Amino acid sequence: MSQYHAIVVGAGFTGVAIAHDLALRGFRVTVVERGPIANGTSGRTHGLLHSGARYAVNDQESAIECIQENQILRLIVPDAIEPNGGLFIAVDESDLEYREKFIQGCEECKIPIRELTPKEALRIEPNLNPKLLTAFTVPDGTFDPLRLALAFAATAKSNGAVFHLYTDVVDLLTDGQGNIKGVKVWNRAADKRFEIEGDIVVNATGAWVGQITSMAGIRVPIAPTPGVMVAYDKRLTQRAINRLNKPGDGDIVLPQRRMMVVGTTSFSIEDPDYVPVLPDHVALMIERGSELIPALRQTKERGAYMATRPLIGSGAPGRSISRTFKAYDHKETDNVEGLVTITGGKATTLRLMAEKTVDLVCKKLGVNVPCTTAETPLISYRKFYVD
Amino acid sequence: MSEEKWTVNFVVYRKKGEGAPHYQTFTLEVSPEEYVIDGVERIWAFHDRSLVFAHACHHSTCGACGMRVNGVEKLTCITRIRDVTSNGGTLRIEPLRNFPVISDLVVDMSRLYVGMDKVHAPAVHPLSMAPLEGEGIKPPREVPMDDGKEYLRLADCIECGLCISACPVAGTAEEYLGPAVLAAAQLQGLGRAPDLTAVVDCVDGVWRCHSAYECTAVCPSSVDPGWRIMDLRRQVLAQRIRRWFGGA
Numbered sequence: 001m002s003q004y005h006a007i008v009v010g011a012g013f014t015g016v017a018i019a020h021d022l023a024l025r026g027f028r029v030t031v032v033e034r035g036p037i038a039n040g041t042s043g044r045t046h047g048l049l050h051s052g053a054r055y056a057v058n059d060q061e062s063a064i065e066c067i068q069e070n071q072i073l074r075l076i077v078p079d080a081i082e083p084n085g086g087l088f089i090a091v092d093e094s095d096l097e098y099r100e101k102f103i104q105g106c107e108e109c110k111i112p113i114r115e116l117t118p119k120e121a122l123r124i125e126p127n128l129n130p131k132l133l134t135a136f137t138v139p140d141g142t143f144d145p146l147r148l149a150l151a152f153a154a155t156a157k158s159n160g161a162v163f164h165l166y167t168d169v170v171d172l173l174t175d176g177q178g179n180i181k182g183v184k185v186w187n188r189a190a191d192k193r194f195e196i197e198g199d200i201v202v203n204a205t206g207a208w209v210g211q212i213t214s215m216a217g218i219r220v221p222i223a224p225t226p227g228v229m230v231a232y233d234k235r236l237t238q239r240a241i242n243r244l245n246k247p248g249d250g251d252i253v254l255p256q257r258r259m260m261v262v263g264t265t266s267f268s269i270e271d272p273d274y275v276p277v278l279p280d281h282v283a284l285m286i287e288r289g290s291e292l293i294p295a296l297r298q299t300k301e302r303g304a305y306m307a308t309r310p311l312i313g314s315g316a317p318g319r320s321i322s323r324t325f326k327a328y329d330h331k332e333t334d335n336v337e338g339l340v341t342i343t344g345g346k347a348t349t350l351r352l353m354a355e356k357t358v359d360l361v362c363k364k365l366g367v368n369v370p371c372t373t374a375e376t377p378l379i380s381y382r383k384f385y386v387d
Numbered sequence: 388m389s390e391e392k393w394t395v396n397f398v399v400y401r402k403k404g405e406g407a408p409h410y411q412t413f414t415l416e417v418s419p420e421e422y423v424i425d426g427v428e429r430i431w432a433f434h435d436r437s438l439v440f441a442h443a444c445h446h447s448t449c450g451a452c453g454m455r456v457n458g459v460e461k462l463t464c465i466t467r468i469r470d471v472t473s474n475g476g477t478l479r480i481e482p483l484r485n486f487p488v489i490s491d492l493v494v495d496m497s498r499l500y501v502g503m504d505k506v507h508a509p510a511v512h513p514l515s516m517a518p519l520e521g522e523g524i525k526p527p528r529e530v531p532m533d534d535g536k537e538y539l540r541l542a543d544c545i546e547c548g549l550c551i552s553a554c555p556v557a558g559t560a561e562e563y564l565g566p567a568v569l570a571a572a573q574l575q576g577l578g579r580a581p582d583l584t585a586v587v588d589c590v591d592g593v594w595r596c597h598s599a600y601e602c603t604a605v606c607p608s609s610v611d612p613g614w615r616i617m618d619l620r621r622q623v624l625a626q627r628i629r630r631w632f633g634g635a
């Protein structure tokens with residue numbers, strides 16, 4: 001088989017999962033990333049391995065993707081996951097009104113849930129709001145964002161993928177007729193500029209996809225949508241705690257190592273390169289988070305940060321946009337050959353995003369090799385650094 | 388949070404390729420409540436796109452953003468500017484010591500990862516193996532998970548390398564396993580993992596430590612490697628004594 005060379009731009013969740021999938025399917029793979037692994041949105045996720053229940057009412061496509069990928073990630077990358085489950089809890093009447101829709105949505109999406117009495121819920125998680133009205137168990141988990149990404153990157157590397165970190169894409173190489181033949185890069189660590197030629201360029205830069213496509217004169221409908229997350233200095237539950245209601249600000253509180261993380265807000269920006277942590281958003285997180293776990297109020301803030309989700313669509317307010325993803329073949333959308341863009345989605349669905357993107361790349365290049373990432377356990381994340 | 392603004396001089400270590408290292412000053416207006424990594428990221432975003440620095444989670448779960456701040460090892464995502472300088476003051480930002488510098492603020496930490504691999508440090512513990520005693524965060528023992536399995540928890544050590552940078556011995560002994568690695572061996576216990584004895588009972592293992600406890604002082608993640616190294620020595624000695632009396 002002639003070996004095609006794929007250049008992946010971006011080493012966040014999508015980029016590393018694509019590099020892994022491409023390498024498994026026999027491609028020669030080069031990854032170009034302007035920072036270290038997972039330095040943008042991916043590293044800054046709160047780390048919820050979604051059961052899908054959060055989306056089971058409003059966005060069932062995302063919910064079904066989540067529950068399926070949740071089960072797969074537990075098996076292929078156990079090193080990065082606290083698989084302790086989650087709870088959805090109702091603390092007021094409006095939450096209770098959501099109960100029926102929630103049960104129906106989870107059933108339709110095949111998300112296994114079980115209703116607990118308030119007493120049962122407080123017995124397994126004594127720090128929950130004692131006024132809670134009902135609770136459901138869901139198969140959530142917590143993941144370590146960097147190590148999840150590193151496990152994909154390490155496995156890709158062991159299968160031959162080459163990573164250029166701290167390397168910016170400064171332009172796209174073209175064949176003179178507007179078709180993409182590779183990338184011009186600037187390695188900032190060595191302060192060296194060079195060109196990399198490839199058969200296909202995969203733009204996996206998440207909220208930043210527009211910066212790459214604009215080099216080819218292409219616009220993609222992406223809405224960079226940041227939200228704040230706040231980490232607190234004590235672990236107060238074993239499970240991820242979700243508000244039983246439609247998605248909203250500060251409706252997820254999850255444990256991670258010795259911390260609790262509360263997220264998130266949602267607003268729009270133009271340039272995702274630097275997003276300030278807004279103090280009123282931080283205040284809102286403690287407000288909303290303590291409605292679920294009152295002891296958060298007595299807990300010290302440990303860190304506060306912003307992450308910018310890449311939501312597909314433009315103009316619409318953040319919460320109403322689907323959390324699913326889309327791969328664009330720019331030959332079809334803009335008559336530019338050699339460039340594929342993947343964006344949208346969420347951390348829990350990184351493997352699936354890669355599968356669909358690489359399916360598209362394979363179809364374009366006439367490569368007939370099936371995806372095997374769902375059955376392939378990843379190697380230790382440490383192997384990214386240790387040969 | 389207040390609207391208070393400070394002016395702070397970030398004096399940043401710079402190094403590219405084979406070029407000579409130097410320091411470059413960036414004067415920033417910051418909120419004292421911001422974290423040091425926010426300032427470093429703003430230098431990259433608004434002042435100098437050639438700056439190379441590492442970061443990922445911004446909430447102390449990944450260990451990527453370790454740097455020396457005014458000479459002390461810090462995880463910069465949880466280090467508030469208010470706690471390390473004053474209005475009009477200076478923040479000297481340097482890469483970790485005892486690792487090769489890749490560029491600017493980024494070091495090659497393979498030394499640490501090789502060691503963690505050598506002692507098979509688990510990234511995820513059963514809760515009963517995690518050192519949480521006295522933290523009040525154990526679930527009630529009588530409540531198993533839904534499927535009867537034990538709770539699992541990501542290890543406390545985030546492999547940030549601060550302990551190796553702060554260790555006065557790690558600088559002179561390149562082969563020294565170092566605090567994080569020895570702590571990971573202690574956590575597993577030589578009784579449970581006897582094959583680790585040969586790895587740690589050697590000149591570059593537990594006996595190299597000079598008990599400076601700098602590792603414990605800088606650890607951002609409550610691992611307490613200094614105490615764990617001392618305990619590991621006790622475990623090694625106990626094994627030797629058992630052997631002298633004919634035990635396994």
